[in-house]
Amino acid sequence: MTKDITETGVTRRGLLRGLTATAAATVAAGAAALPSSAIKAWDMHTGVLVIGSGAAGVSAAIEARMAGANVLLIESLSQFGGSSAMSGGVVYAGGGTALQRALKVEDSVEQMYRFISLVGGVHPPLDKIQLYCEGSVEHFDWLLAQGIPYTDKLTLAKGLPMGDESLYFSGTEQAWPARELAVPAPRGHVPGIDGMNGGRRLMQALLSQARALGVKLQGRVRAQRLVTESDGRIAGVIVTLDGEERAIAVRRGVVLACGGFIHNRAMLRRYAPQLYDCSVPWGNADDHGDGINMGIGVGAAALRMNEGFAIAPIYPPEYVLSGILVNASGQRFISEESYHGVLGDAIAYHQQGRAWLITDRDSSFTFHQDNFLPVAEANTIGDIAAQLAFPRGALQHTVAYYNLHAANGEDPMFRKSRAYLRPLQGPPYTAWDLSTAQAFFPAHTFGGLHTTVDGEVLNSFDDTIPGLYAAGRNTAGIPTAPYIASGLSVGDCTFFGRRAGRAAAVGVAA
Numbered sequence: 212m213t214k215d216i217t218e219t220g221v222t223r224r225g226l227l228r229g230l231t232a233t234a235a236a237t238v239a240a241g242a243a244a245l246p247s248s249a250i251k252a253w254d255m256h257t258g259v260l261v262i263g264s265g266a267a268g269v270s271a272a273i274e275a276r277m278a279g280a281n282v283l284l285i286e287s288l289s290q291f292g293g294s295s296a297m298s299g300g301v302v303y304a305g306g307g308t309a310l311q312r313a314l315k316v317e318d319s320v321e322q323m324y325r326f327i328s329l330v331g332g333v334h335p336p337l338d339k340i341q342l343y344c345e346g347s348v349e350h351f352d353w354l355l356a357q358g359i360p361y362t363d364k365l366t367l368a369k370g371l372p373m374g375d376e377s378l379y380f381s382g383t384e385q386a387w388p389a390r391e392l393a394v395p396a397p398r399g400h401v402p403g404i405d406g407m408n409g410g411r412r413l414m415q416a417l418l419s420q421a422r423a424l425g426v427k428l429q430g431r432v433r434a435q436r437l438v439t440e441s442d443g444r445i446a447g448v449i450v451t452l453d454g455e456e457r458a459i460a461v462r463r464g465v466v467l468a469c470g471g472f473i474h475n476r477a478m479l480r481r482y483a484p485q486l487y488d489c490s491v492p493w494g495n496a497d498d499h500g501d502g503i504n505m506g507i508g509v510g511a512a513a514l515r516m517n518e519g520f521a522i523a524p525i526y527p528p529e530y531v532l533s534g535i536l537v538n539a540s541g542q543r544f545i546s547e548e549s550y551h552g553v554l555g556d557a558i559a560y561h562q563q564g565r566a567w568l569i570t571d572r573d574s575s576f577t578f579h580q581d582n583f584l585p586v587a588e589a590n591t592i593g594d595i596a597a598q599l600a601f602p603r604g605a606l607q608h609t610v611a612y613y614n615l616h617a618a619n620g621e622d623p624m625f626r627k628s629r630a631y632l633r634p635l636q637g638p639p640y641t642a643w644d645l646s647t648a649q650a651f652f653p654a655h656t657f658g659g660l661h662t663t664v665d666g667e668v669l670n671s672f673d674d675t676i677p678g679l680y681a682a683g684r685n686t687a688g689i690p691t692a693p694y695i696a697s698g699l700s701v702g703d704c705t706f707f708g709r710r711a712g713r714a715a716a717v718g719v720a721a
């Protein structure tokens with residue numbers, strides 16, 4: 212998968228040969244567009260130019276090529292695959308996929324739609340969600356056809372399978388209130404290989420498919436800025452290769468697929484301060500928001516730039532879920548069994564980034580782990596509260612109320628499932644620091660360019676910018692905050708990446 216550019220259809224020397232100097236000065240990626248009148252000579256021509264070699268870009272490239280376009284895909288790094296190759300490779304799919312049917316899992320488009328539209332953030336993109344759910348069965352067939360290996364194996368354990376199971380509950384479907392809003396079904400589809408290698412395997416398959424179709428892949432080429440005609444149409448892109456600027460003319464369309472901006476500290480501070488404080492920027496080294504800024508540079512609107520996946524991965528092991536999560540007031544604020552992204556969102560966005568997991572003897576981590584550090588240990592809840600300087604009596608009240616109802620198998624506040632519900636009793640009690648800054652608290656961004664369901668980039672007046680398309684974490688897509696299930700991002704990248712690639716090649720069907 213991680214081929215050097217010399218192994219691709221376009222060689223470094225070939226590109227260098229075809230390139231001549233342009234009038235443009237070197238600028239930061241994403242700077243304002245350059246008028247085409249400033250280009251003395253184009254160094255190269257292509258039908259469709261895809262920028263970024265992650266799941267969104269490669270899916271776009273495959274479909275653009277299938278639609279008959281000449282496709283050049285450029286990647287700033289020497290390795291192809293982006294964050295997508297680092298990921299678990301989980302794709303959120305449902306409504307009766309081939310794998311769900313093989314495993315006799317019942318699901319429907321309607322329940323999948325209810326889950327994504329009702330459980331996530333406010334005002335989600337309903338047009339995209341509807342299309343995504345309706346197209347999910349076909350999309351999974353497409354993933355299979357690209358050669359991604361899935362096994363007919365289901366696991367009911369919480370968390371990404373580390374064995375070769377390919378289907379699991381990847382989100383918060385079974386936690387309250389989600390389970391009352393939509394019938395839970397396992398929809399996390401993950402390549403059936405051991406360990407956290409799903410993303411690598413998924414990208415291997417997509418990249419070799421792109422190569423086989425004749426997509427030209429070029430590494431170590433960084434897109435810097437878009438070039439526009441006087442009527443606003445995108446005419447091409449200025450890129451850098453070995454520090455030299457080159458101009459690529461694009462006949463049909465440019466697809467921005469450069470990923471998110473979790474490694475751009477200035478953008479995080481400006482747009483997503485809650486994510487700025489999270490301890491682990493989770494993503495490919497070039498998650499700098501270049502594509503988003505290039506889009507903004509030609510007048511594109513950007514949406515939900517504050518949102519992202521803030522992750523509090525307290526399970527596995529599932530036995531810690533018998534503990535309770537409390538905020539700085541010593542109060543519970545969520546069902547502890549909620550998916551990592553829902554827990555992380557609650558802490559990062561709604562509790563000023565501070566929370567603690569309180570465990571008793573039997574819910575304490577029984578193995579060494581340094582994701583969450585023990586910051587108080589005592590034989591009484593009162594002593595824990597004192598060590599954490601909680602408001603007087605608050606934690607004691609929280610635990611007494613919780614224990615009273617847990618003894619009857621009830622959780623009136625957050626309806627935690629009975630499997631994880633029992634009174635907290637039996638010292639020592641431990642408080643584990645779950646703060647965004649101190650704990651292992653990964654995060655990446657969801658905000659991006661405003662696009663149609665076909666990836667056409669829109670300005671603030673909802674007008675399309677001719678010749679410009681975007682997909683994946685360059686766009687504001689299906690993943691919103693809170694992130695309710697693993698697989699919604701790579702699912703969105705591949706599904707809407709395909710649509711953007713097709714639209715860039717042949718336009719949007721009326």
Ligand SMILES: Cc1cc2nc3c(=O)[nH]c(=O)nc-3n(C[C@H](O)[C@H](O)[C@H](O)COP(=O)(O)OP(=O)(O)OC[C@H]3O[C@@H](n4cnc5c(N)ncnc54)[C@H](O)[C@@H]3O)c2cc1C
Nearest residue numbers: 263265267287293294295299301434470683684698700701
């Ligand atoms: C450890 C980890 C596990 C994850 N697991 C999952 C999971 O299982 N399921 C899921 O849905 N999500 C998961 N995610 C999130 C998911 O991986 C990303 O949101 C998604 O892969 C983004 O895909 P993309 O195609 O938009 O961008 P990327 O895959 O990041 O690809 C963008 C590419 O563009 C390149 N690029 C950037 N700027 C330029 C430029 N100026 N010129 C040229 N190229 C450029 C980058 O180098 C990169 O290769 C995970 C993330 C991480 C870090």
